[in-house]
Amino acid sequence: MRVGLFIPCYVDQFYPNAAIATLELLEKLGVEVGYPAQQTCCGQPMANSGYEHLTGGCNDLFVANFAEYDYIVSPSGSCALHIKEHLHTHDNEEAATGIRKKIYELTEFLTDVLKVEKLDAKFPYRVGLHQSCHGQRGLKLAQMTELTASPFSKPGSLLNMVEGVELVPLKRADECCGFGGTFCVAEEAVSAKMGKDRVADHIQAGAEYITAADLSCLMHMEGILKRQKSAVKVIHIAEILNGVKESVA
Amino acid sequence: MKDHAELSEVFNEDEQRVNWHDETLWFVRQKRDKASHQIPDWEELREAASQIKHNVLSNLADYLEQFEQQASNNGIRVHWAADALEHNKIVHGILKRHGISQMVKSKSMLTEECHLNHYLEEQGISVVDSDLGELIVQLAKEPPSHIVLPCIHKKKEEIGDIFHEHLGSVKGEADPQVLTETARIHLRNTFLSRRAALTGVNFAVAETGEFVVCTNEGNADMGAHLSDVHIASMGIEKLIPKRKDLGVFLRLLTRSATGQPITTYSSHFKRPRPGQEMHIILVDNGRSVQLGREDFRNSLKCIRCGACMNTCPVYRRSGGHSYHTAVAGPIGSILAPNLDMKQYADLPFASTLCGSCSNVCPVKIDIHEQLYKWRQVIIKEGYGDKKKAAAMQAMAYTLSSPKVYRLAGKAGRWVIKHVPFAVNNPLNPWYKHRDMPDAPKESFGEWYRKNRK
Numbered sequence: 001m002r003v004g005l006f007i008p009c010y011v012d013q014f015y016p017n018a019a020i021a022t023l024e025l026l027e028k029l030g031v032e033v034g035y036p037a038q039q040t041c042c043g044q045p046m047a048n049s050g051y052e053h054l055t056g057g058c059n060d061l062f063v064a065n066f067a068e069y070d071y072i073v074s075p076s077g078s079c080a081l082h083i084k085e086h087l088h089t090h091d092n093e094e095a096a097t098g099i100r101k102k103i104y105e106l107t108e109f110l111t112d113v114l115k116v117e118k119l120d121a122k123f124p125y126r127v128g129l130h131q132s133c134h135g136q137r138g139l140k141l142a143q144m145t146e147l148t149a150s151p152f153s154k155p156g157s158l159l160n161m162v163e164g165v166e167l168v169p170l171k172r173a174d175e176c177c178g179f180g181g182t183f184c185v186a187e188e189a190v191s192a193k194m195g196k197d198r199v200a201d202h203i204q205a206g207a208e209y210i211t212a213a214d215l216s217c218l219m220h221m222e223g224i225l226k227r228q229k230s231a232v233k234v235i236h237i238a239e240i241l242n243g244v245k246e247s248v249a
Numbered sequence: 250m251k252d253h254a255e256l257s258e259v260f261n262e263d264e265q266r267v268n269w270h271d272e273t274l275w276f277v278r279q280k281r282d283k284a285s286h287q288i289p290d291w292e293e294l295r296e297a298a299s300q301i302k303h304n305v306l307s308n309l310a311d312y313l314e315q316f317e318q319q320a321s322n323n324g325i326r327v328h329w330a331a332d333a334l335e336h337n338k339i340v341h342g343i344l345k346r347h348g349i350s351q352m353v354k355s356k357s358m359l360t361e362e363c364h365l366n367h368y369l370e371e372q373g374i375s376v377v378d379s380d381l382g383e384l385i386v387q388l389a390k391e392p393p394s395h396i397v398l399p400c401i402h403k404k405k406e407e408i409g410d411i412f413h414e415h416l417g418s419v420k421g422e423a424d425p426q427v428l429t430e431t432a433r434i435h436l437r438n439t440f441l442s443r444r445a446a447l448t449g450v451n452f453a454v455a456e457t458g459e460f461v462v463c464t465n466e467g468n469a470d471m472g473a474h475l476s477d478v479h480i481a482s483m484g485i486e487k488l489i490p491k492r493k494d495l496g497v498f499l500r501l502l503t504r505s506a507t508g509q510p511i512t513t514y515s516s517h518f519k520r521p522r523p524g525q526e527m528h529i530i531l532v533d534n535g536r537s538v539q540l541g542r543e544d545f546r547n548s549l550k551c552i553r554c555g556a557c558m559n560t561c562p563v564y565r566r567s568g569g570h571s572y573h574t575a576v577a578g579p580i581g582s583i584l585a586p587n588l589d590m591k592q593y594a595d596l597p598f599a600s601t602l603c604g605s606c607s608n609v610c611p612v613k614i615d616i617h618e619q620l621y622k623w624r625q626v627i628i629k630e631g632y633g634d635k636k637k638a639a640a641m642q643a644m645a646y647t648l649s650s651p652k653v654y655r656l657a658g659k660a661g662r663w664v665i666k667h668v669p670f671a672v673n674n675p676l677n678p679w680y681k682h683r684d685m686p687d688a689p690k691e692s693f694g695e696w697y698r699k700n701r702k
Contacts, residue, residue, distance in 0.1 A: 009648065012693045013658040014686045019693035023701075035697050041648040048602065048621065050628035051641045057649025137604035145282065146560065146608035148291035172275070176562045180601030182637075185678040187599060189258040192682035193267060193566050194601075223683030 003033050004069035006103070008079040008215075009041040015215050018236035022075040022106055025242040029114055033073075036065035044082040048181045052086065059089045059096070067095040071113065072103040075238050077135020077214045080105040084139070105139055106238055107213050111154040116161070121243035124164030128207030129156055130198070130221070131174040132214035141213060145174050155213050155237055162240055168205035175201075179220035195224045203232055210234045250573070252595040257567035271565040273401060278559040280508025281609065288500070297497050299613040302550035305488050306540060312455040312488045313531065319458025320529060323520040328530045333363035336532045340365060340447065340480055341372050343528055347478055349374075349445045355462070355469035356380040357449030358396050358553060359482045359532060361575040365447075376447075377439045379468040381432055388415045394569025396576055397506045397555035402568050436468070446472030448518075450483035450529070451552070452498060456491045459519035460529065463502060463512040470516050480528045481518065485536050486549040498552060501611035505554040539587045544622045548583045550612040557606035557616055563599055572596060579606035583619040586627065594632035597623035655694065662688035 003026060007019040026033045042062065043055030062083065066072045074080045083103045089096045110116045131153075135141040142153035159165050178184070178194025185191075199221050202210045210225075210232060212218050218234040225232055235244070251259075261267055285291045305312055317327045330336035336359075344352060352369070354360065354376050366376045366387070378387045382399035386392065388411050393399030400408070409423040418431045448469045453460040460481055462469045473479045489498065495515075503509045521527035540546050558564045558578030569577035574585040574593060579600065585593035597620045606616040627633060647657050664671050665688035673680050 007693050009654065009658070013662060014689065016689050016691065016693040016696055020696060023697075035701070037694065037698070038651040040651055040654040043648070046641050046645050046648075048624070049637065049641060050598075050624035050633060051638075051645070052625050053629070054641055054645035057645060061649065061651070133601065133603035133605075137608065144605075144608055146605060148286050148288065174605075176601050176603035176605070178562065178601060180603075183598070183601050186637075187254045187257060187563070188678040188681060189254070189261040190563050190566050190599075191601075193261055193264070194562050195683065197271070197566075219686055220683065222686065223679065226684035227682060 001031060002068075002070050003031050003109075004066045004072045005033050005035045006039060006042075006066065006072050006074040006079070006083075007035070008074065008076045010219070011076060011215050014219065015236065018075055018215055018238050021236065021238040021242040021244075022073070025106075025238055026073065028120075028242070029110075029116065031114070034069065039065045042079040042082045043086070044079060045181055047082065047086055055086070056090075059087055060091065062087060063089045063092055063095050063099060066099055066103075067092070070102065071109065072099060073106055073109045074103065075106045075213070075236060076216070077105040077132050077139050077141060078216055080108075081134045081138040105135055105141065105213055107135075107155045107158055108139060108141055110158060110241070116158065119158065119161040119241055121161075121241055122163040123240045123244070125208045126166045126168050126206050127159065127240070128168050128170060128202035128205055128210045129153075129159060130177060130202070130210055130212040130217055131155075132212050132217045133174075133176050135213045136174055142174070158241055159211070159237065165240065168202070168207045170201050170205050172201055177217040177220050179216050181216075184220060191220075192224070195220050199224050199228075199230070199232070203230065207232060209240075211237045211240055213237050250592075253567065253571050253573070253599040254595065256571035256573065257599075260568045260571055261566065267566050269404070270402065270568060274559045274565045277398070277507060278556075278609075281505055281556055281559065282508075284504040284508040284510065288504070294497060294501055295611055295613050298501055298552075298611055299550060301489060301494050301497060302612050304490065306486070306546060306549055309485065309488070309540065312490060313485060315455040316453055316458055316488060317531075319456070321458070323458045325458065325520065325527045325529050328528060330530050330532045330534070332534050333532075334368075336363050336482060336530055336534070337365050337368040339530050340482070341369060341374070343478060343480060343526075344369075344374055344445055347445065349478065351375050351377075351443050352445040352447055353377050353379050353439050353443040353472045353476070354383075354447045355449065355464060355472050356383055356399075357447065357482055358393075358576060359449060359484055360447065361393060362534065363482075363532070365482075377436075377443070379436050379439065379466075379472055380464070381429065381466060381468075384432055384436070385411060388412075392570070392575065394577060395555060395558055396553050402570070440471045440475050443472070444476055445478040445480065446476035447480045447482065448473055450481050450487050451502070452495060453483055453488050453529075454490075454492050454495070455488055457519065459492075459517050461495065462516050462518065463499070463514065464516075465509075465513045467514050470514055473516075473518065474522075476525070478526045478528070479518070479521065480530065482530045482532060485531050485533055486551075502552055502554055505556040505609065505611040535588045539584070542587065545583060545587065545619055547614050548580065548587075548616075548619060550614050551580050551584075552612060554611055556609040556611065560605045560609045561600075562603065562605070563601065567599070572599070579616045579620070580614070583614075583616060583623060586623050590627060590630060591632050594627045597621075597627060655692075658692055662692070666690075
């Protein structure tokens, strides 16, 4: 099994530790991982702003970089969902269709493909799990509170395999953090208020760390936590599952 | 005119009020959860409702003609209105014929959409809204901020002030029971003295030619039963094929709206009582255009429960008036651009696309996916922000070239690390309430080249 590692642009540039943890975790689980050096972005920032017609360059690059792999894995539910729903290309639609079917968000891949049942990691902290909307409602990584259906959580189950993790109960288990791509600047007032409220929920629950399967939400909440000079930190789920080690300062 | 972002910024100047608004509507969402989770086949009910409406939309012309036929047989006078103005003229024409200059109205979002009150006032006809929430916003000279809870943006103390000014209640009185009684006395006189009543329509049954009006206050019934002339206004999408379909929709409507099992009154109007005139106005006003838009036609399945507003984290923190349209919130944001793409170009962007709206929708409208699709249409039609267009072009150029991307990334990180004031300033909207992420010394790509190959 050959897995292509897709590291979204902002993770590559601002959160390399989450990417390293994803790579190490997959390697530890015996997966042969390739990282195509010419990758950039899934195209979502343009598409969600109404400029899907400008994503052709990103789409062509994505297909060229990832068509050869058996699976494509990304530590971002939002970017994985965008590829799954919107990747098309004029030159090689067959390859694009293949990619749409074989792209996975990390926790989904660990749960559904690798069927991970135990992890060698320790993280002795109280952790708030933020359910990122695109991962949860788009990729169905966890049950949604709106539906009348049985509960499950792929990221939650994986976190429970880590020694010492104590998941704290939130008042609103799956409310959006307000990031929303360009929404965070175009609708600054509501976006920031949503972020403040989400962070407050984790803090009242006693979280020492906020984690998620998406760094965009964590980046948003981190920006608010730092402004408030809070001691609460954000950490990508891959870093917890991998056991926090190597870091790029 | 201010757009959604600007109006939301004003709304957010009073954070305590935003918290109160958010908590109030979240409470309604929780009531909805409690009510819906008690029905084991809730998801099947939603699917059934969605499919019934799918049938209606696919055969709308036939059902409309069937309804017209049946209603006419029952003695109801049926009118057709192509747009808001024609609707308003029909209402005015009926009133004029009877020499009526005062009308009582129960809740109807369609008449808000058509700006009927304003039109009739210009013709010298006074309209009193009899739904308590509608009455409050009417006295305050404001539009409703929510389709089910029209004055949800007002605190009880503010309502006390309005009633003191207009209805003569004691100054400073804010007890809901007392205020409701004040409105009740005021409205009782209105009901007794008005010869014409207008109601909305929740469901119209093609099979029988009857229509159903759902209220909690009984005000629609009081108005209709005491009037010589009953006018009902309905959008053409309010049809359902058969009476038995009500068993699906009435179970869904109020549980979704307020968490009640059913409204206090689900009143069926089938024929005028002897001596009464009953009119129904079938209003298109853009609906047949929306029906022709393949990506957006499902929006016409809407039964106006308001669940998408109560669950929307943006609506709860921006208020209904920030949407500057009769129907606010997520559903309004996919309906309004059909009516005027330029005026409502901002609304499909007033969302994080979190998808909660689609999950609570009792007729399973793919609201957040339609928001995404409207964005594409609005930009292609040229109603986007020109500055943003240039930024998007630059971004697409950068991300389409691995080389340019790596250079830009490196430059960006260098700037954040070495000249932070270049980004940490008021020109950067992110920075107003949020710090920038730290800039690591190397990207993952750079780390990978050193450590893996």
